[in-house]
Amino acid sequence: MADSRTKTADIIKSDMADLLSDWKSELRAAVSDSRISGAELETQAAELLGLLSTAAAHGLDISTADWQPVREYLDVVSRSRAIKGFSSQETATFIFSLKKPLFKRVRRLLASEPAALADETWAVTEFVDALGMYTVKAFQKSREEVIARQQEEMLELSTPVIKLWDGIIALPMIGTLDSARTQVVMESLLQRIVDIGAEIAIIDITGVPTVDTLVAQHLLKTVTAIRLMGADCIISGIRPQIAQTIVHLGIDLQGVITKATLADALALALQRTGQAITKAKVA
Amino acid sequence: MERIPILRMGNLLLVTIQVDMHDQLARVLQDDLTSQIEKTGAKGVLIDISALDLVDSFIGRMIANISAMSRILDAQTVVVGMRPAVAITLVELGLDLAGVDTALDVERGMKRLRSRLAAASHDAPDTN
Numbered sequence: 210m211a212d213s214r215t216k217t218a219d220i221i222k223s224d225m226a227d228l229l230s231d232w233k234s235e236l237r238a239a240v241s242d243s244r245i246s247g248a249e250l251e252t253q254a255a256e257l258l259g260l261l262s263t264a265a266a267h268g269l270d271i272s273t274a275d276w277q278p279v280r281e282y283l284d285v286v287s288r289s290r291a292i293k294g295f296s297s298q299e300t301a302t303f304i305f306s307l308k309k310p311l312f313k314r315v316r317r318l319l320a321s322e323p324a325a326l327a328d329e330t331w332a333v334t335e336f337v338d339a340l341g342m343y344t345v346k347a348f349q350k351s352r353e354e355v356i357a358r359q360q361e362e363m364l365e366l367s368t369p370v371i372k373l374w375d376g377i378i379a380l381p382m383i384g385t386l387d388s389a390r391t392q393v394v395m396e397s398l399l400q401r402i403v404d405i406g407a408e409i410a411i412i413d414i415t416g417v418p419t420v421d422t423l424v425a426q427h428l429l430k431t432v433t434a435i436r437l438m439g440a441d442c443i444i445s446g447i448r449p450q451i452a453q454t455i456v457h458l459g460i461d462l463q464g465v466i467t468k469a470t471l472a473d474a475l476a477l478a479l480q481r482t483g484q485a486i487t488k489a490k491v492a
Numbered sequence: 493m494e495r496i497p498i499l500r501m502g503n504l505l506l507v508t509i510q511v512d513m514h515d516q517l518a519r520v521l522q523d524d525l526t527s528q529i530e531k532t533g534a535k536g537v538l539i540d541i542s543a544l545d546l547v548d549s550f551i552g553r554m555i556a557n558i559s560a561m562s563r564i565l566d567a568q569t570v571v572v573g574m575r576p577a578v579a580i581t582l583v584e585l586g587l588d589l590a591g592v593d594t595a596l597d598v599e600r601g602m603k604r605l606r607s608r609l610a611a612a613s614h615d616a617p618d619t620n
Contacts (some may be wrong), residue, residue: 399576
């Protein structure tokens with residue numbers, strides 16, 4: 210196999226310009242997309258091939274240290290593909306389209322020796338597959354990073370603090386409450402209390418599907434923190450089932466003002482801040 | 493020695509914590525404040541902690557203690573301007589400062605103190 214290794218390396222090295230132009234035409238046929246320009250694609254192919262030819266001189270095992278530059282370059286390419294929204298298949302095609310030009314050269318070189326040709330073909334297949342596999346893995350990793358970041362952004366977006374009235378703010382909570390979310394919610398709510406100078410904060414839990422002891426504990430913590438800052442807190446939007454659950458779980462909501470609806474909470478908040486809404490008199 | 497100034501405004505005492513609170517400073521403040529209440533006969537104490545951005549359990553308890561001591565000396569206490577980070581820290585430490593009155597800022601704290609003092613002096617003749 211030592212012999213065949215050098216052969217593939219030789220092919221890449223000696224025939225680089227020709228191989229590159231073949232690969233480029235393969236790429237043009239396989240990847241025609243407005244998301245990436247032909248010139249960019251060709252630059253990437255040229256740079257990668259340059260790195261490949263250097264690394265291939267040390268053998269075709271891409272997990273060795275000699276292949277470090279190639280792996281790094283593939284990481285960069287895969288990441289940019291993932292960010293541009295390519296699929297894993299489209300990303301892998303970039304590497305797999307190198308197969309045909311390589312095979313062509315192997316066949317030309319070893320046309321007279323069938324046994325050697327089979328060996329060499331197998332070596333090239335393994336090599337290109339390994340490269341492709343690595344690319345897909347890097348692509349997947351970048352995608353996962355994107356997903357994780359989006360999750361974080363969703364966390365921020367799902368906790369809007371609304372100014373309802375002069376000195377009254379409301380936080381409509383949507384979705385399940387866990388420790389991480391409660392922390393974000395608490396921070397943004399407390400910060401808004403300071404910014405606006407709100408005297409009353411209403412937490413509406415209409416959109417919270419279930420309340421268990423942990424969620425209740427988070428709520429109580431938030432209420433306590435609000436009180437420490439010198440504002441009052443009202444919890445509203447408690448559905449009948451949730452009221453039942455809270456009592457069955459033995460959660461103590463003494464000292465916390467609770468209201469069935471946001472409207473009730475607003476009415477109380479207005480009363481506490483000495484404000485009133487009256488119907489306009491029709492003349 | 494470093495001290496936290498205690499200002500007198502009529503029958504109220506105003507404490508503004510502008511420096512990083514440490515244990516020794518808190519102890520000194522406790523001594524100073526209680527003796528000032530005794531000396532001036534103040535009926536209300538306002539503690540402004542809006543510049544305080546670091547607390548530990550000791551400082552948290554100190555705030556609760558000072559408030560309780562003032563109450564025993566017949567002075568109402570309001571703690572004002574607690575920062576969000578401080579509030580979260582205290583809650584996470586399990587200190588809910590039950591019995592400590594709070595307000596958003598000095599202005600609201602003053603209003604609150606005055607109304608409470610008015611209510612207290614209003615109540616007093618009724619009980620006699």
